[in-house]
Amino acid sequence: MQRPFDDVTDLLVALALALSFLGALRHRVKRTSERLRAIAKLASDAIVVLNDRGEIVSWGAAAERLFGESAETAIGSTIWKRMPAGLEALYSRAFEDIVRGRITVPDAPTVISAVRADGTEFPAELSISTFTERRHTFVSVAFRDISERTRNERELRAAHDLSQAVLDAATEYSIIATDPSGRITVFNRGAERMLGYRADEVVGKESILLMHDRAEIAARALDLGEPPTADIVFIDASLNGEAREWTYVRRNNTRIPVLVTANVLTSADGAPRGFICIGHDLTGQRQAERRVAFANAAFQKAFNSAPVAIVLTRGDMSCLHANPEFRRLTGYSLEELRTMSMLDMVVPADEAELKRLVADFEPLIASERQVQVGEVHMRRRDGSAVLIEFHVSVILDEDNTPLLFVTHVEDVTAKREAEAAAQEAFDRNAEALVHLEDLNRAKAQFVSMVSHELRTPTTSVLGYTELIADGDLGPVTPEQRHALDAIQRNSLRLEQLLADLMEAARLELPRLNGNREHVDISEVVRHAATTMLPVVARRNQTMQIAVDPDAGIVLGDERRLEHVVSNLLTNAVKFTPEGGSIVIRAIREGSEAIISVQDSGIGIPEEEHTKVFERFYRSERKESAKVPGSGLGLSIVKAIAQNHGGDVTLASAVGEGTTISIRLPRVDLEHAAVGGGRERE
């Protein structure tokens, strides 16, 4: 922010130097010229007299000095080699015309280039006059060496050019000079740009007050007890220092803040020649200041409200600042922290780690993230320990020495504990997974074994039945043939059931997308129940068949649905003691057909109600209960029911029996009669 001001000062110094140099130079040149003129009058003018042919007739001591040539060699020779341009070139007239007095030679001296005897040139001022003596006309030429004056003038011009260049180059600054009355004498390009006026509009015409806020001038004048004139700017500058902020009013009437450096310009003799004001537009600076203020406020807000603990430390890890969250985490106040080092907070065992984090900042500079991450144990003010994760970033000075460490601190005590717990849980799960894989292998072996073991007896049953039926073992009576048909039919069905069970068991998820046809639930249930009747009779059980003929039509696989019902009935028979009763129902309920099988069996304890639908669950239990079966039954039932868009529910109490219900969505809704329980035995 100091830059513009420095520039102004530098510029002012340069300009003041240039101007004062200019003044001094003018003064010196003037003095020199006067002195020279005076001297020349006396001695330094080389008076050379020429005859009417241009031959030198008089060559005085001054001429000898000036041209470096003695009168002996000069007299008699023509003047022309000493002034190669000749007089004609000067006056556009022949020498003769001058001699004959045909032109009037001007009184004012003329500057020519003269040549010394040694060949060097020098600027000379010459005055010519003619006189006649004894009827001969002579031309008197007075040469005066003006080398020094020319040099002075050249310097003067250079100085002037320099100050003009300074004025022109300073486009970012308004440079306005005035005469002692305040009238503008210089109005540079920077002023034109800043204020919107052109130099020719204001120079020599307007007062410096044109650019000022009159109210501001008036107020300042009042403070100073002076009249509100242009002088106020300079009086103020002389009293209160060179630089002050003024409001400039631009041509379009907008106002801008300008830092004005005002100075008095003095002549070489010390008399005030006017004033100079160099202005720097502060608009950008004001905006920058506002931006900085905003950024600072935003930083403060972020720092103070961050839910993350942040601490700023010096290169030696002493605390500089800490946000409220850091104070909360550590329990220290800001005043306490400012007397502490981070090393005071870390447990001794972890000091080395913390030092490593901040010492090893080289990779930090190289890395894109510029953050070092580490973990250390810290002690709070109350002595309790906390495991913290450090995120250290560094701010370096020009020598790449750490100036400031910005450290984010996170309490990871709970996080690390949770991670450890998660890892432990993961390990446990991995063990469980291994166990499951073992189970899966066991299942595959079981399926293979069961498949073989169950098929072998079926092979015998079917084979021998065929032998008898084909008459290979003797004649068959019609009654015997009827019985053999039943054996054959049911053996084949047994084989089919077996195949289904194996298929379902072999697959991870039962793929039972069999046929899709309209299945009359009442038919399916009645058929399955009738088939089961001989078994029920053999066990002295009773079976009530309550089937609503309008129980509903279901979209699905008739064979599998019958399989489901048979399975439920087989279970009911198996788990119901001899003499017990079984009820099978098929009813319609809203948009569903419901099949339920109720037995008066041993029942299922409540904790097993969901488990019985898991595959293989019951196999072990039933083996231990010495009840034959694969244990696949209910899982298959459930899979088939769900495959038909329905589900299975179970109601049971130990010793009271079990009711298993299958709900299946009906597809005969458009023909649905009023739902009813027209049960029938």
Add this chain to the structure above:
Amino acid sequence: MKKILVVEDEEDIRELVVFKLSSAGYEVTTAGDGEEGLIKARAVRPDLVLLDWMMPRLNGLDTAVAMRADPDLAAIPLIVLTAKSQERDIERGFSAGIDDYIVKPFSPKELLSRIEAVLARVRVTK
């Protein structure tokens, strides 16, 4: 009279097959497992061997491999009896050189016609 060797560990099935084949006019020899089957095969030189797949001691596959490795037995046609779940394993049996297979449970009539078909094929090739 064609000679058939039945290698089957399940007695009921063995008897069933023996009865059906004998009735059809074949001279039938039996073995209870693969090892015995190999011994009987060398002794009897049957026209066809019926081989159960899953047997104790030497199973069907190993018996088939052993027969094919024995120059005296290598040419004898082999029909394997197998459960449905082992159907996939049968591919290994074909690469070991079996001629056909029948899935249990099978119909004795079907077994008979398969045997006749294999023997007919052997006759044609010979």
